[in-house]
Amino acid sequence: MRWGVIVFPGSCDDQDVYDCLKHVLKQKVEFLWHKDRLGRDIDCVVLPGGFSYGDYLRCGAMARFSPIMQGVVEFARNGGLVLGICNGFQILCEAGLLPGALTRNASLQFVCRQVHLRVEEIDTPFTSAAKKGQLLKLPVKHGEGCYYADPATLERLQKNRQILVRYVDGKGRPTAAANPNGSLENIAGVCNEARNVFGLMPHPEDASEKLLGSEDGAKIFSSVIAACGTRGKRAWVA
Amino acid sequence: MRVKIFVRLKEGVLDPQGKAVERSLHTLGYEEVGDVRVGKYIELEIAAPSRQAAEKRAREMCDKLLANPVIEDYRFEIQE
Numbered sequence: 001m002r003w004g005v006i007v008f009p010g011s012c013d014d015q016d017v018y019d020c021l022k023h024v025l026k027q028k029v030e031f032l033w034h035k036d037r038l039g040r041d042i043d044c045v046v047l048p049g050g051f052s053y054g055d056y057l058r059c060g061a062m063a064r065f066s067p068i069m070q071g072v073v074e075f076a077r078n079g080g081l082v083l084g085i086c087n088g089f090q091i092l093c094e095a096g097l098l099p100g101a102l103t104r105n106a107s108l109q110f111v112c113r114q115v116h117l118r119v120e121e122i123d124t125p126f127t128s129a130a131k132k133g134q135l136l137k138l139p140v141k142h143g144e145g146c147y148y149a150d151p152a153t154l155e156r157l158q159k160n161r162q163i164l165v166r167y168v169d170g171k172g173r174p175t176a177a178a179n180p181n182g183s184l185e186n187i188a189g190v191c192n193e194a195r196n197v198f199g200l201m202p203h204p205e206d207a208s209e210k211l212l213g214s215e216d217g218a219k220i221f222s223s224v225i226a227a228c229g230t231r232g233k234r235a236w237v238a
Numbered sequence: 239m240r241v242k243i244f245v246r247l248k249e250g251v252l253d254p255q256g257k258a259v260e261r262s263l264h265t266l267g268y269e270e271v272g273d274v275r276v277g278k279y280i281e282l283e284i285a286a287p288s289r290q291a292a293e294k295r296a297r298e299m300c301d302k303l304l305a306n307p308v309i310e311d312y313r314f315e316i317q318e
Contacts, residue, residue, distance in 0.1 A: 062303075065303070101309045103309060104254055108255065108258055146252065148251055148308070148309055150308070
């Protein structure tokens with residue numbers, strides 16, 4: 001399979017994702033400049049973290065209109081796999097590819113620390129390599145990660161089991177203290193209804209090798225690799 | 239024409255910035271203050287043949303970019 005990592009002006013975790021995929025997971029990966037068109041040979045597109053367009057107006061609000069995003073929306077509609085991390089998650093919400101929005105952390109402070117995530121659903125191409133209820137140790141680093149959705153949207157997310165990861169404590173309990181940003185229901189990541197677009201605030205690319213203190217993030221990438229490997233690249237195309 | 243756009247968080251959406259400002263105002267002795275909400279104010283110049291046309295364009299801009307309908311409401315005034 002082939003990965004594409006989009007580089008927006010102001011992206012800064014693009015290099016981390018590239019390094020993780022290429023050197024740790026030995027994947028074929030390329031950078032995609034935001035002004036280019038999305039190539040036909042990409043199996044999974046990653047929107048990395050950072051501060052695209054300086055976070056002006058709202059995080060992700062302008063990146064959504066980058067030329068490449070038209071291709072990403074079409075790719076996603078055709079079943080292509082799209083993963084948004086941190087600022088990438090914010091962009092996917094702004095673009096309407098994922099429900100809800102990410103707002104200012106309840107503490108008003110930038111948070112940079114390790115968190116525990118509980119994997120809530122495993123019937124997706126992003127979480128299939130994990131066990132249901134498994135805890136993953138990943139870092140967060142953001143100022144606007146407070147997930148919000150109106151009550152009707154939240155109900156739909158629960159009914160369709162679109163909440164894939166929650167912030168929990170070391171024992172797997174979704175407590176207020178374990179919630180780094182005030183997110184609704186401790187939500188750390190959600191997928192779309194078709195389950196081919198996933199966004200999360202924590203950074204799996206920064207926790208995919210021993211040197212970085214955790215290898216748990218690799219579960220997300222290896223899920224995608226397995227999904228593409230067993231089903232083939234056309235399988236996700238509707 | 240000059241368009242003055244006010245964007246604010248919807249009722250029910252947490253506004254930690256408003257809360258922090260409220261606490262500061264209380265610290266300064268303005269204890270009568272409550273329910274502070276912080277929003278955005280955007281001004282722009284628009285070339286349009288009529289007020290109606292300007293309104294239509296401004297509404298489109300707000301829906302597409304200037305406000306996020308998931309969390310924000312907006313209103314605007316037009317000055318000729």
